[in-house]
Amino acid sequence: LTRERYSVRRLPFSVVSEDDLAALERIVPGRVITDPEELEAPNVDWLRTVRGSSKVLLRPRTSQEVAHILRYCHERNLAVSPQGGNTGMVGGSTPVFDEIIVSTALMNQIVSFHNVSGVLVCQAGCVLEELSRYVEERGFVVPLDLGAKGSCHIGGNVATNAGGLRLLRYGSLRGTVLGLEVVLADGTILNCLTSLRKDNTGYDLKQLFIGSEGTLGVITAVSILCPPKPSAVNVAFLGCPGFAEVLQTFCTCRGMLGEILSAFEFMDAECMKLVGLHLHLACPVQESPFYVLIETSGSGAGHDAEKLSGFLEQVLGSGLVTDGTLATDQRRIKMLWALRERITEALSRDGYVYKYDLSLPLDRLYDLVSDLRARLGLHAKHVVGYGHLGDGNLHLNVTAEAFSPSLLGTLEPYVYEWTARQRGSVSAEHGLGFKKKDVLGYSKPPEALQLMQQLKALLDPKGILNPYKTLPTRT
Ligand code: FAD
Ligand code: MLT
Ligand code: ZN
Known part of the structure; x- marks a missing residue:
């Protein structure tokens, strides 16, 4: 559970001071968490593979509070790590060092539901399963479902562009999310929370934030199109x-x-x-x-x-x-x-899990699993393959008693090179977060990487939003 496993150095952000705590307390009174015990869980990822050392977690209730927090942090050069249900698979939702955790846990209000169009508007911290229940009682379903539904937040789902179990039928969130409200790094509230099916007025800015893993803005509200519940x-x-x-x-x-x-x-x-x-x-x-x-x-x-x-x-x-x-x-x-x-749960009980989430051509989808089983022999406890076959998405997982650098060395870059040769994706649906940020280049050309860095610099010039995540470490 150490960051030393990955070579990463703290960037020169400010350190939270007593004055900062007092200022944050004025923004979210009674919702500034500094108790080390309470901070234990939000500092560790679901897979228990990475651990941060944040000393502060904030629980805003409104978009305005998020805006105030970010305006303050931007001015003070304090780094922030947005967190939803903390079910992410790539270490994106936990701080790397002492970033302030901004949790959406209390942003769980449904704003509106339209029972003819099926458009649901809600705050980012609504738990997916609760949204599901709400719309199902009204004869609709959320177009997204996944094993983490009991904990993950809709904002986290959008921030990771989660795929899940219904993508084959209802398509990606890039199609079903109709609008977003996002707070930018400097505290500006970007209100693109429309509920229109069609809207070709200029660039579709919400797409920038879908799948941006908290590195470009904090999603505070979501408008999503829910299809009728199949009978x-x-x-x-x-x-x-x-x-x-x-x-x-x-x-x-x-x-x-x-x-x-x-x-x-x-x-x-x-x-x-x-x-x-x-x-x-x-x-x-x-x-x-x-x-x-x-x-x-x-x-x-x-x-x-x-x-x-x-x-x-x-x-x-x-x-x-x-x-x-x-x-x-x-x-x-x-x-x-x-x-x-x-x-996923069974694997996590089996030991340390090396997780790969790949898009591959269907006819080669399982080859890598058999190949690795032979290659790893007794070095691995289990080598398994499962996933969303209908979407061409393989989950290749390897378990071992404990983390081992030599096993990692056998798996990487082998798995990524293999995937790149098939012109596959090294992250089909989980994103890059902290653990996969340096493999982006296996699936995107240098020109795309450069444009991503430029967009990041434009939207978050001080780099305070989820630093050390998604984009490769600059050397
Ligand atoms: P978190 O884990 O808290 O955060 C994930 C990322 O989003 C982080 O980078 C974080 O900084 C950012 N973030 C969170 N909230 C916001 C916000 N409001 N604004 C900006 N950034 C934000 N994923 C799939 O794609 N398909 C699956 O089928 C699937 N099944 C899963 C099954 C299990 C049992 C588990 C544990 C996980 C599964 N996942 C799956 C992974 C995970 O659940 C998804 O990535 C989920 O969408 C994350 O939501 P979350 O609220 O837990 O986000
Ligand atoms: C799944 O499809 O079960 C999820 O993406 C989680 C995982 O890959 O284990
Ligand atoms: Zn999956």
């Missing part, structure tokens, strides 16, 4: 004999389920072993080298069931699938989803 949902959990069959099942599925397909996820046998071992979840089908989870969402239960049974007959009959189970009731649907959603 018929089915989940099929299937076993496949090989990865070629997984791909064939995906092709067949797209052909036969077309417009009702809402998720296509996969996991390998090692993942299933780990969710069994660490979470005591039972495999619902015969043991197989691969498993796929297919979800359909539609408006006619009878129509969807008919389509699904035709599809199952086809894949079982042709040997693409060797065993399967189907769920139509909420409880069983949840149980099947848990097998896939809780892999």
Whole structure:
């Protein structure tokens, strides 16, 4: 849990003084946290791989308070680390040194919901699962879902451009987020919180902040388009004999389920072993080298069931699938989803986790997992592959008893070079944060990197917003 593992030096920001604490206390009275015990959790990331040493956490309630905080920090040259649910996978949400943590935990108000258009406007600190519940009671769904829903904030989701389990159906947040309110580094409030589907007036500035991981501004409110809640949902959990069959099942599925397909996820046998071992979840089908989870969402239960049974007959009959189970009731649907959603948790209980989140061409998606398994042999505890197959997104994870520089040396830059050769992405959905900032160059040309640095300098000339994150260390 040390930063020494990564070579990084503190930049010459000011150090928080007693006078600063008094000034911050005037901005957010009673919500300046300096108790070391309370600061323990927000200084450590979800994976417990990085630790900061911040001595101050602020809990603003309004955009105006965030603006006052940033105006003050900008003037005093104090660095800030924005934090939502602290579920990020790349060490982006925790301070690196003594940055002030600005938490959105108390910014959890729903501003409005329009029950014809489905447009939800809310503060950035709303927890995803709570938003889900709110709109579902009104006949809609949030177009985003992920395993961290119980803790992650919508602002954090937008800041990371989180992908998740519904992207196949509803697309990326770059399409469903209609507007944002953002506080810039100097405290300026940028109000682009519109709810329009179409708006081609000038540059689409909100896109700059989606996926910017707290380095360009603090997102304070979000306007998001929620689709109607599907009335018929089915989940099929299937076993496949090989990865070629997984791909064939995906092709067949797209052909036969077309417009009702809402998720296509996969996991390998090692993942299933780990969710069994660490979470005591039972495999619902015969043991197989691969498993796929297919979800359909539609408006006619009878129509969807008919389509699904035709599809199952086809894949079982042709040997693409060797065993399967189907769920139509909420409880069983949840149980099947848990097998896939809780892999992250099972892995974290297995030891130190080296995480890779790659976009790769579908036909090569699993090659790297097999390759690494052979390459690492007994040096790794487990090498697993799972992910959002329907989006071409592989989660390649390697576990070991503890962090080891030599294992890291075997994995990197090998994994990144392999990915770059396939013209893939070294971060499909988790972002770069602190841990991946220096690998951006594997997926973007130098001209793109330079423009990113220029945008950063324009929007945050003093570099106080989430320093040491996202952009490569300048040498
Ligand atoms: P945090 O972790 O607090 O912050 C993440 C980044 O955003 C940091 O750089 C932080 O500085 C910045 N940030 C946070 N809030 C703001 C704000 N208001 N303004 C500006 N910057 C801000 N990710 C996926 O993409 N798909 C998945 O399927 C997925 N599944 C997950 C499952 C589990 C079990 C876990 C633990 C994580 C998963 N993640 C997934 C990763 C993570 O949940 C997402 O990245 C999530 O969107 C982060 O939200 P958060 O509120 O926890 O943000
Ligand atoms: C997932 O799809 O489960 C998440 O992105 C988290 C992870 O990669 O472990
Ligand atoms: Zn994922």
